Amino acid sequence: MDTTIKIWDVGKRTVVRTIEPHSGEVDAVAFSPDGSHIVSGGIDRIVRVWETATGRLVSSLAGHTAKINAVSFTPDGKQIVSASQDKRIS
Numbered sequence: 001m002d003t004t005i006k007i008w009d010v011g012k013r014t015v016v017r018t019i020e021p022h023s024g025e026v027d028a029v030a031f032s033p034d035g036s037h038i039v040s041g042g043i044d045r046i047v048r049v050w051e052t053a054t055g056r057l058v059s060s061l062a063g064h065t066a067k068i069n070a071v072s073f074t075p076d077g078k079q080i081v082s083a084s085q086d087k088r089i090s
Contacts, residue, residue: 005029005040007052019055028071028082039080041068047082064088 005019005026024043031038037058038050045068047061066086073080083089 002026003042005038005050007038017055019050028068030072032073033075033077037073037077039071039073039082041071041082041084043067045084047071047080049080 003020003024003026006015007017007019008014009016019038019040026040026042028041029038031052036052038052039047040050041047041064045062045064045066047064047068048057049059049061050057061080061082064082064084064086066084068082068084070083071080072082081089
C-alpha cells in the first residue's frame with residue numbers, strides 16, 4: 001500500500017517530487033487544467049488539494065463516509081468533483 005503521490009519527469013524517468021498526503025492508500029489523483037494544483041483522494045475519505053510546484057497542502061475537504069474512487073477538476077479549474085464508495089458524488 002502506497003500513501004504517496006509521485007510526480008515524474010517522463011523524459012528523464014526520475015521522480016521530481018513526492019507528496020506524502022494521506023494516512024492510507026491514494027486511489028485518485030488529477031491535475032488542475034493549468035497544472036498548478038493536484039487533487040487527491042483515497043481510503044482516508046478526505047479530498048486534498050496540493051500546489052504542484054511545492055507540494056504544499058492547500059486544502060483538505062471532508063464529507064465522504066467511504067473510500068474516494070475518483071477526483072477531477074472542472075474544465076475551468078474552479079471546482080472539484082469527487083466520487084466515493086459511499087455512493088455519493090460531491
